[in-house]
């Protein structure tokens with residue numbers, strides 16, 4: 001029997017909605033690479049990526065990820081570092097960690113779970129992802145409700161007020177899922193919400209649902225939108241140290257910005273202390289050597305999700321080994337783009353390079369050497385320290 005939600009007045013209303021949506025999707029659906037696949041693994045990867053970025057960004061990244069890990073078993077057998085490297089630039093790294101953990105759990109179980117309920121037992125599978133994968137890959141009659149679908153239904157049904165609103169929209173979404181081709185229906189709902197019933201300036205004139213839409217009748221779609229949550233960004237101030245051993249950068253596991261990456265040793269700033277004092281004092285436990293000298297290189301602003309970092313960067317000249325044995329990785333600067341991946345690290349290396357170039361220029365002008373060529377033309381700038389990805393010019397330390 002067709003489940004009916006109170007917001008639809010009759011079975012005919014539900015059928016009319018589905019028919020209009022299906023007709024629109026048949027002619028307007030975008031040809032996306034994951035839509036050519038029936039492989040639950042490939043569909044799952046696309047759904048996780050699509051939660052955090054646009055279709056245009058996801059398409060090449062999805063293909064590249066599947067080239068690196070063509071099967072679930074390959075993903076399950078990969079190291080965390082390999083998975084993080086493949087995910088680099090997509091953000092929300094906890095999703096990549098969950099993806100990896102879920103792949104391992106599925107591989108251990110021996111088969112891909114085919115229902116929304118069983119998928120939700122896996123790491124990272126919330127109701128939306130589970131419903132999307134179960135309906136698209138296995139045809140389960142279950143509604144996948146993302147923010148696009150919520151907005152579309154809220155406008156169409158003219159839902160206002162916050163009391164019980166989400167569950168009302170979910171009931172309505174469930175009532176609309178047809179017995180066959182549930183995956184196509186869910187994708188059509190999401191696509192219409194993303195491309196026509198957009199958050200700002202929806203194209204009601206091109207919408208197949210316009211004849212029955214409450215918001216269209218009220219000529220005010222935004223009145224029916226769900227209130228947006230407002231989260232203020234968190235401000236974090238740190239001191240970070242850049243040291244080299246035999247020309248290699250001293251890196252440690254990132255516990256602050258992006259877990260699973262490598263980064264510079266860093267510590268929280270002490271309000272009352274001298275700049276760099278906390279870093280110098282904590283360097284033995286952070287990096288396993290004493291700090292002989294700590295010199296300011298400048299300040300970096302960096303954002304990760306809702307956190308805004310201000311990082312005071314210091315060059316650290318290291319001394320003897322300390323008793324502490326922290327986990328330190330020595331990395332050639334040219335490997336930074338592939339291994340450490342964090343744009344904070346790139347910013348730190350660029351700032352260090354600029355600062356060293358400035359120091360060399362000042363030294364040359366002080367000695368009167370190298371400021372002009374014998375002909376009076378400007379001399380070529382002296383080579384600076386290695387930018388990220390370049391071989392170190394000279395070993396330090």
Ligand code: SF4
Pocket residue numbers: 152155156196197198202203204205207208209210213214215216221
């Ligand atoms: S008619 Fe306008 S407001 Fe209503 S569902 Fe379509 S695009 Fe959204």
